[in-house]
Amino acid sequence: MTGILNLTNISLPIATVLDEQLEEVSLILERQLASDLSAVNTLCQHIEQYQGKRLRPMLVLLSGLAAGQAPWDGSGLTHKHRVVAAVVELIHLATLVHDDVLDEAQIRRRVVTLNHLRGNETAVMLGDYLISNAFHLCSSIMEPAINLTLGEITNTLCAGELLQLHHRDDYDIDETTYFEIVRRKTASLIGECCRLGAMLSNDDVTVSEAMGRFGTQLGIAFQIQDDLLDITGDENIVGKSLGKDLDAGKLTLPLIRCLAVADESQRAEVVALIAKRDADQLRRRLIACGSVEKTREQATQLVEDAKTELGFLDQGPARELLRSLADAVISRQF
């Protein structure tokens, strides 16, 4: 199984353990979505192809391994870890399906999006089905505190998306607001993956809180890399429609930076390119003004900061794999 880390290329026992655990997570997810209605199953099978990076379930499992007593094998992981991993992947899949409706995207993970194939109505409703199943699956482990915390996170995530929509085509958006949006819509769930994974393995709150901070910073870096790929990525490698942030009126970090340092006439030119949705010219401009490079540096710094939080964990292969995963977040080309 592939992912943000290609586990089959890593010849360490921990990679095999993680790969096997991820397979079990996929089975839990599939079983959860299985319906007595074939119309529903067909749609879900389409969506299961969207699973690509598996960043969130990987983080739950690896954080659980790294914070646990036996960080070198899978014995420290429980059914609860695997269920939480499936739940966060379901939440993520739901946001992808609804994001594609919002962005009118046509391609995702190299397959045609559901909204493009079956219309927005079906995509909206299938996203709801995925959210509902995420909460239902989460309730099955009878840990009301986890239901409560994940409910809080999804509230935050949706509020972040609403804040982003509120600032659509807002050329005056500043970096503070940008980070506020990203912290909510992306980093909150990624942070919680790490915190929950650790918490389920280790009673020491210092460790799970540190893992929460690790995930939050990693999540911000992840979103910045997404922004960069939308501008500079290769559509064949990224596997989804690019330039979509621009089409949707989302001002991403490189653009916000560029506008912030521009003089009046430069600003007018950039605004005109945005209004025309001229992705090619804008890309050249953002590279030329240095904001692409500067944004890349900032993502790198966030990953470095995140990695210092791993000092709260015992040394071992799981911790090392978390380090590699953190690097992959910004070195990835998809």
Next chain:
Amino acid sequence: MTGILNLTNISLPIATVLDEQLEEVSLILERQLASDLSAVNTLCQHIEQYQGKRLRPMLVLLSGLAAGQAPWDGSGLTHKHRVVAAVVELIHLATLVHDDVLDEAQIRRRVVTLNHLRGNETAVMLGDYLISNAFHLCSSIMEPAINLTLGEITNTLCAGELLQLHHRDDYDIDETTYFEIVRRKTASLIGECCRLGAMLSNDDVTVSEAMGRFGTQLGIAFQIQDDLLDITGDENIVGKSLGKDLDAGKLTLPLIRCLAVADESQRAEVVALIAKRDADQLRRRLIACGSVEKTREQATQLVEDAKTELGFLDQGPARELLRSLADAVISRQF
């Protein structure tokens, strides 16, 4: 506060009790949705105007009162009843917001719909925010079994909507499939309102199961009445865009009946009217062929059947009010 029953017009102590309890439910709902982001609060305030019939919270509370030890005053109701009542109303509001996107509706409860006002993107995301808040609020009472059962119900509800979309513009849809859709998308939640309300007041499973059956039948009748109002209602009284079922390619019960009894040439005429989305001609046709009347009779029978389940409850004012509410489900003009 108005609702499917105008409680201020009923001069019984129980009506006052119910009205006060509904006010508390509204406060719980408002507090739950309150955000630190003003952009989110503005949207939620708009949505709170959609609350109209309050059928679902009323059923939770009245079932709780009627199944409890002191069915004549509010002392039998707990915080859990009120939270569950707010949760089901939130789930319902979320479905309204997403349904309006699906149906491209412009008016709801006499106010402009959010999708029309702010675009589909914001409406999709706000619906997600409402679903998320419903689950979060539900988790706050720390009753994992209720989380699990409501998760099951929302899975069923979404699957029902997907099944309906699957049969869009399917002129061969039969009554069995129609009832399968309605049972899932509408009756499942309404049935669960009654079952949960009773269960929270009374350990006797015979009673809560009977209330579940009461609500399920009532829910089917409620949907049939909605179908009828979409065809024969007065837009000024109903307070929302009409003819939307037709526009969305949803074949409702009167139409399915009419097609079922039509001969080949009649069928071709009706199909042509559907394809043209000619609501006026179709209305005349459905009345003329007797299917509107027949559908109305079926809804009446369902309500009568539902009311027999109330025999499992002790006599008292709450039970009487449930009877009135059941009648109101099909006598309503909005």
